[in-house]
Amino acid sequence: xxxxxxxxxxxxxxxxxxxxxxxxxxxxxxxxxxxxxxxxxxxxxxxxxxxxxxxxxxxxxxxxxxxxxxxxxxxxxxxxxxxxxxxxxxxxxxxxxxxxxxxxxxxxxxxxxxxxxxxxxxxxxxxxxxxxxxxxxxxxxxxxxxxxxxxxxxxxxxxxxxxxxxxxxxxxxxxxxxxxxxxxxxxxxxxxxxxxxxxxxxxxxxxxxxxxxxxxxxxxxxxxxxxxxxxxxxxxxxxxxxxxxxxxxxxxxxxxxxxxxxxxxxxxxxxxxxxxxxxxxxxxxxxxxxxxxxxxxxxxxxxxxxxxxxxxxxxxxxxxxxxxxxxxxxxxxxxxxxxxxxxxxxxxxxxxxxxxxxxxxxxxxxxxxxxxxxxxxxxxx
Amino acid sequence: xxxxxxxxxxxxxxxxxxxxxxxxxxxxxxxxxxxxxxxxxxxxxxxxxxxxxxxxxxxxxxxxxxxxxxxxxxxxxxxxxxxxxxxxxxxxxxxxxxxxxxxxxxxxxxxxxxxxxxxxxxxxxxxxxxxxxxxxxxxxxxxxxxxxxxxxxxxxxxxxxxxxxxxxxxxxxxxxxxxxxxxxxxxxxxxxxxxxxxxxxxxxxxxxxxxxxxxxxxxxxxxxxxxxxxxxxxxxxxxxxxxxxxxxxxxxxxxxxxxxxxxxxxxxxxxxxxxxxxxxxxxxxxxxxxxxxxxxxxxx
Numbered sequence: 161x162x163x164x165x166x167x168x169x170x171x172x173x174x175x176x177x178x179x180x181x182x183x184x185x186x187x188x189x190x191x192x193x194x195x196x197x198x199x200x201x202x203x204x205x206x207x208x209x210x211x212x213x214x215x216x217x218x219x220x221x222x223x224x225x226x227x228x229x230x231x232x233x234x235x236x237x238x239x240x241x242x243x244x245x246x247x248x249x250x251x252x253x254x255x256x257x258x259x260x261x262x263x264x265x266x267x268x269x270x271x272x273x274x275x276x277x278x279x280x281x282x283x284x285x286x287x288x289x290x291x292x293x294x295x296x297x298x299x300x301x302x303x304x305x306x307x308x309x310x311x312x313x314x315x316x317x318x319x320x321x322x323x324x325x326x327x328x329x330x331x332x333x334x335x336x337x338x339x340x341x342x343x344x345x346x347x348x349x350x351x352x353x354x355x356x357x358x359x360x361x362x363x364x365x366x367x368x369x370x371x372x373x374x375x376x377x378x379x380x381x382x383x384x385x386x387x388x389x390x391x392x393x394x395x396x397x398x399x400x401x402x403x404x405x406x407x408x409x410x411x412x413x414x415x416x417x418x419x420x421x422x423x424x425x426x427x428x429x430x431x432x433x434x435x436x437x438x439x440x441x442x443x444x445x446x447x448x449x450x451x452x453x454x455x456x457x458x459x460x461x462x463x464x465x466x467x468x469x470x471x472x473x474x475x476x477x478x479x480x481x482x483x484x485x486x487x488x489x490x491x492x493x494x495x496x497x498x499x500x501x502x503x504x505x506x507x508x509x510x511x512x513x514x515x516x517x518x519x520x521x522x523x524x525x526x527x528x529x530x531x532x533x534x535x536x537x538x539x540x541x
Numbered sequence: 542x543x544x545x546x547x548x549x550x551x552x553x554x555x556x557x558x559x560x561x562x563x564x565x566x567x568x569x570x571x572x573x574x575x576x577x578x579x580x581x582x583x584x585x586x587x588x589x590x591x592x593x594x595x596x597x598x599x600x601x602x603x604x605x606x607x608x609x610x611x612x613x614x615x616x617x618x619x620x621x622x623x624x625x626x627x628x629x630x631x632x633x634x635x636x637x638x639x640x641x642x643x644x645x646x647x648x649x650x651x652x653x654x655x656x657x658x659x660x661x662x663x664x665x666x667x668x669x670x671x672x673x674x675x676x677x678x679x680x681x682x683x684x685x686x687x688x689x690x691x692x693x694x695x696x697x698x699x700x701x702x703x704x705x706x707x708x709x710x711x712x713x714x715x716x717x718x719x720x721x722x723x724x725x726x727x728x729x730x731x732x733x734x735x736x737x738x739x740x741x742x743x744x745x746x747x748x749x750x751x752x753x754x755x756x757x758x759x760x761x762x763x764x765x766x767x768x769x770x771x772x773x774x775x776x777x778x779x780x781x782x783x784x785x786x787x788x789x790x791x792x793x794x795x796x797x798x799x800x801x802x803x804x805x806x807x808x809x810x811x812x813x814x815x816x817x818x819x820x821x822x823x824x825x826x827x828x829x830x831x832x833x834x835x836x837x838x839x840x841x
Binding site for chain 2: 169187196213
């Protein structure tokens with residue numbers, strides 16, 4: 161860090177003008193949370209420039225429980241300083257190399273088809289005959305743009321929120337597959353009432369490559385209590401789930417073949433029968449928004465935001481409810497957002513996903529929580 | 542449950558269902574519904590009084606309806622009614638407040654005071670003030686929560702109040718002794734030595750001019766870093782940007798400041814070399830008692 165000449169530092173200290181009345185705690189808190197209008201913010205800054213006490217108060221108010229680096233560590237020289245200057249260039253160069261290598265190395269993405277179906281005949285989803293899934297192939301990085309979803313601030317009727325999923329492996333695979341028969345008409349899309357997921361194992365995936373159905377362990381006549389399993393489909397994913405601070409077992413949902421021309425979209429209350437409801441439900445469309453399927457994640461929560469990054473899907477809503485799927489919505493896990501000394505409070509109204517591991521959520525109260533490890537640990541900013 | 546009583550500056554009323562009053566702007570009813578004040582025993586009239594109290598603190602005496610509406614809509618209404626209901630003594634509100642904010646209060650105190658016993662003492666002290674251990678005229682409790690206005694979050698306000706209390710305690714811990722007290726103790730005070738400033742006036746003028754041209758937020762950055770000794774992370778949290786951004790900005794501002802000062806010195810007749818040398822003068826070496834040094838030399 162460039163040093164300031166001592167003479168300049170002394171003039172800076174002396175030059176602080178007579179400050180105005182101290183802003184009250186309400187204004188300082190609002191300043192720290194960036195919720196002041198520009199005029200008031202400028203007035204607070206003008207005061208802070210001249211008042212060391214208020215600067216100290218503000219800094220303490222923003223303090224976290226994390227240990228701080230000692231003051232002497234700020235003035236790092238040598239390799240640390242060099243690295244700090246050049247890290248952005250090095251990071252960008254490394255990222256370019258990885259992307260180029262991935263694009264050159266990986267050819268056609270493997271075909272993976274996943275879907276969700278909800279039956280209108282019964283109150284619970286029905287299980288279709290399905291296949292056992294193959295282990296997920298590694299998903300090559302794509303350069304598709306990420307689109308963010310923001311839920312409306314009002315708790316009243318939520319207009320449908322459309323978000324195009326990234327042009328990921330699954331979608332490309334769908335487009336390359338031959339058309340498959342559509343499901344019967346009675347499988348219309350409604351929001352079912354669900355019980356809490358149980359621990360019975362159900363693994364049902366359609367293998368789009370083989371085009372055949374592997375009988376599942378449970379038939380469609382199984383009772384509602386057994387229709388949702390808690391067992392993770394893949395060992396790796398189960399291991400990841402086990403380390404996460406989450407409540408119930410992930411709900412498994414049945415699958416069906418998807419039309420070759422399907423375009424994956426995620427939304428909240430997009431279908432006509434849910435558009436006017438005050439409670440938000442997560443919905444998915446595989447035909448470009450013409451038909452929507454409810455993804456029954458939670459009976460108590462009202463969802464307000466959904467975001468995806470490749471096969472990772474995040475859905476958040478009332479009282480800090482957060483669900484995550486790492487396989488395009490087939491399996492979900494409820495994520496508990498909490499830090500060392502605090503829990504999330506308020507509705508999640510925005511989710512930003514920068515990578516499968518980098519997630520930022522914002523609540524209606526302005527809380528911002530970030531995770532760098534896919535939701536296992538959270539830090540409140 | 543509602544409580545009858547008086548709060549400094551406000552009349553409390555027994556909670557009862559009141560239709561929207563024509564004397565209030567129409568959006569008051571919408572905000573009242575959104576705030577959930579009814580469950581804490583606040584009527585629409587109580588709510589309107591709270592909003593008017595907030596307006597009185599931040600708006601000019603006769604604000605335009607648009608200004609008032611903009612301010613009211615920006616408030617944290619749910620937290621505002623919770624705080625004010627607690628201040629009025631509503632047990633339901635107080636129970637809710639404890640459930641939601643008790644752990645946050647102690648966590649914030651720990652982050653501020655660092656040391657556990659000091660943090661507990663800080664939090665307990667504020668907790669008592671929030672509850673209202675003091676009594677005003679008429680025997681009603683004076684709760685600090687009555688001063689929360691909803692401009693920021695309630696948790697942020699609690700943290701700021703804790704920080705202010707901590708700074709006040711630190712300040713009062715440094716005992717200040719007055720001149721009168723010291724002279725009574727027999728201590729003599731010497732007249733200030735007649736020091737001669739060796740700083741070039743052009744340097745001071747150039748520095749002052751360059752500092753005047755720095756934007757207020759940038760000066761805040763410089764003051765926080767160079768004067769207060771805060772870390773990049775601390776400054777970043779205050780301004781809401783990443784510490785690496787703070788680092789780059791400080792570098793940029795300092796380089797620009799130096800450049801402007803050098804330019805100012807050259808405009809005032811200094812050569813480039815002289816300007817660079819002047820900038821490297823350490824002001825601590827300049828407070829020299831020249832007369833005293835000369836007098837010692839004569840006597841020797």
